[in-house]
Amino acid sequence: MSAPAGTERPAARGNWVDWLERRINLTQLFSLITHFGLVYTPIDTSRPIREVLRELSQQKVPTYAQWPRVLGVLAGILFVVEVVTGSLLAFYYRPTPEEAYASTRTIVRDLPFGWFIHQVHAWGAWSLIVVVLVRVARLFWDGLYRAPRELLWLSGVALAVLVLKADFTGRLLAWDTHSYWTLVRGLEVVLAIPLVGPIVDFVIGGSIVNEDMLVRFYILHIMILPVAYIAFLYVTFGTQRRVGLGQPAGGGPGGTTTLRRHLYSLLILTVLAFGIMVSLSVLAPLPFHAQADPYTTVVGLGPPWYLLAPYAISEGTPIPGWVAGLVTFVVAIGVLLLPFWWRGGADEAAQRRARIGGIALLVVWAALSVLGWFVDRGAS
């Protein structure tokens, strides 16, 4: 190289960002995360990263760190918490009936901070369930399922279903008596659903909870469901970029802020969410149960709480199980495809009618769940 010293020196003085910039297109790498909705503007990948970032940080963006749009961000943040803690748990977990319980006990009892990781994972799961369900309720309340936001609704419901499925599969992994029998009851409900039941039956290989099912649930829990979750998270961001943000009913446009400020707000949110997870884990640790015994039925254990309503219909009433399954199926499909059959307009009256219908459904569901809770306890 015989370039003049003057042109060479500024580059040599530059820090590691410049060093990297000369070897890889950082802007191109950065543009990857724009797909997930953090940055809305298309990025000119031929420009240097510093320039792009400087410009972007001053760009006006709508804020997500505010109710009610915070729910979507929380669904992302808590998912990251679950992925990090779940990966740490997987370092020690062994998915066989012989070792599942012992390895879980080793994690929570013998390993330094194993209990902490496990509790944060458990409480994170509970929080995530609450967040995605409240988010579905919020989307419904504000009428965000109407055209052109059908995909927002579909992916919102899909995220909720995926989180519940992750909970359903994750329950079994500890292989304790509580999780085992809760799952057996839950499977009875799921397998009774027409169309879905036979598919689930085929995928997980029957209704016998054994070593095969444990491995399948494990793969579903750590691979398939998280990947599907990321996919629907992407659909959520993608459709929002095309159709614009959902505004609260009757409210003006959401507050706007700069990207830099927004990222700090997200960081604060993450820290606070982590703090709440830690506090729950220390103050209200979830109990650790005895090892599962497939030959000893635990009396008084129903299915997971989100399956209590169909369970109440099939077990608490003389109605046969397939009717309960059919009702569950119709309601689930109806909720999922809400934008395609609900013909109500955007006017006040239609909105009110939809809300009343939703509340009525919620009340019936809650009442059935309470009934389902007492099915086993009353019988014992």
Next chain:
Amino acid sequence: MIRRPGLRRAAAGLILLAAASGAVLAGRAGAQPGVSRPQTVGPAGVGVSSGRCGVCHPAQRAEFEGSRHAREQVRCISCHGGNDDTLEQARAHGGDFRGRIAKRAEPAVCAKCHSDERMMRPYNLPVDQHALYQTSGHGRLLAQGNERVAVCSDCHGAHGILPPSDPASRVFRTNIPQTCGGCHADSVRVGKNVFDPYVSSVHGRELLDHANPRAPHCVSCHGAHGAAPPDVGDVDKVCGQCHTAERRYFMAGPHADALGRGGLSECASCHGDHAVQVSPPAWLSTVCTGCHAEDSGERALGERLWTSYQAAAADLEEARQLIERADRIPIATDDYKARLEQARTYVNEALTAAHSIDEATVSGFTARARSVGTEIQSEIYAKLGNLNLRRLLLIVFWFYLILTVLVLRRFRDASRTA
């Protein structure tokens, strides 16, 4: 390489030789007298052991062919006399023919073989049954001319006799109560029904419901051929066969002599006999009043034993609950469980030692149990205390968390003005 064909030839020769000698040995074994051949039944229904008797007595033959005796070349004529090689009744029922064996004569008929040491030696069977029988309640009554008592065939059966090791045998362990109960369940016939109390007792339930091989049946306490109720003064020895520790403590205590002087049955005075049940620990204070006055010193002693036992049991129960609580956290409790098990044996030993009515002995065991129990408790409480430390650390954690949030807010708000 060169020697290999030779080796092969030698090996083939050896194999041939072995096969040939095996065949010769097998042939000789077949011809050897005394080695039983497979049972064959002739076309005319003539069994090997029943001879031709079975032609006219098919029911008895069928029963007999299944018995142990039929496999050992015992024949009908061995007991009944006569000839079994003819169908001519006069000849068959002639000679030393005995017909139906009289009840009084029966023990002697069986003893003809079973008291013969030389005949019984190959089976490793005792030869004293007849002698024992004559000392038994049954034998003595029979000698007095009472023909309603049990003789050999009443317990063992007549034609279809099976060894006691055969589960189909009437004298197999779990069938013995039923066999004895054939007479002894009838209070009119033998004066007292002992079958029903036994079946309802802890011994009976262990034997019949749980197939516990260590549970005692009639013979365990009364003997078999020499069956008789144990005398007062011997009851402790009978029960002590299994309950060795209880007997040891009992004999060391004041009750052993006192009961003997009063002509009272040792163990049975408190525990009963055939209907014996598991004694609840509360008996420590309540059972005394069977003999002692309510306000007596003995009753007070019993009360103290009971209190001492209760305190130990309560300590262990509390330790158990703490272990359960620790398991749900979870804290490692394997060591505590092992120690708790040890402490439980102390408490059980205290109940056993209570047969000595010696306060020092009993409280020695309860004190040891309590010390282990409280030790476990204090150690678990210490570990639970460590959990509280986590809560304290949470305050520190939140302090730094809020600090972080404030710093982040500062950065955020600074960026707006920038």
